[in-house]
Amino acid sequence: GAGNLQGVALTSAAFNKVLGGDGHSVQFLLMLCLVFFAFTTILGWDYYSEKCLEYLTNGNKIVEKVFRWVYILAVFIGPYFTISQVWTIADITNGLMAIPNCISLLVLSGVAAKETKAYFDKYPVL
Incomplete structure (x- = not known):
């Protein structure tokens, strides 16, 4: 079974089971999907x-x-990192995005409260 499989091996086994066929055609399809997903994400x-x-x-x-140059450099350097390193960098950068969001929440909390009150005054909850 697939009890011990993880990551790509698990995905490949699942696609193989559902789509049937030989393993090579399924792996090619997954590789093609991954290339398009990675390219459009970049x-x-x-x-x-x-x-x-x-x-x-x-x-x-x-x-x-x-x-642009830093981004292009990162795209070419990125594949040399391990998956663990990539996820760590992604976690750090996503965590850093919380800082400006929290500052904005504090600065705009009065506006948000005022607008929320105005909305519920106009459209009261049943």
């Missing part, structure tokens, strides 16, 4: 990051160009 996060940076720096082209 492009999507780059675009999202650049747009946020453009907003934060008022369109400073020098900062954007430096960011």
Whole structure:
């Protein structure tokens, strides 16, 4: 059974069981899906990051160009990290995103409370 399988081996076994066929065609399909998922994720996060940076720096082209080079470098260096290192970096960067969000929550808490009250005054709960 699949009791001892983890990660890619488990996914491959599941696809193999559902789709049937030989293991090679299923592995090729999974590899193709992974390539497209990774490529579109890289492009999507780059675009999202650049747009946020453009907003934060008022369109400073020098900062954007430096960011692009750092991002490209990270894309080429990334595959040399272990999965554990990648998840650690992802966890740290996701955790760091909490800092500006918490600051924003504190700064905007009065506005949020006022707007919430105005909404419930207009649309009372049954």
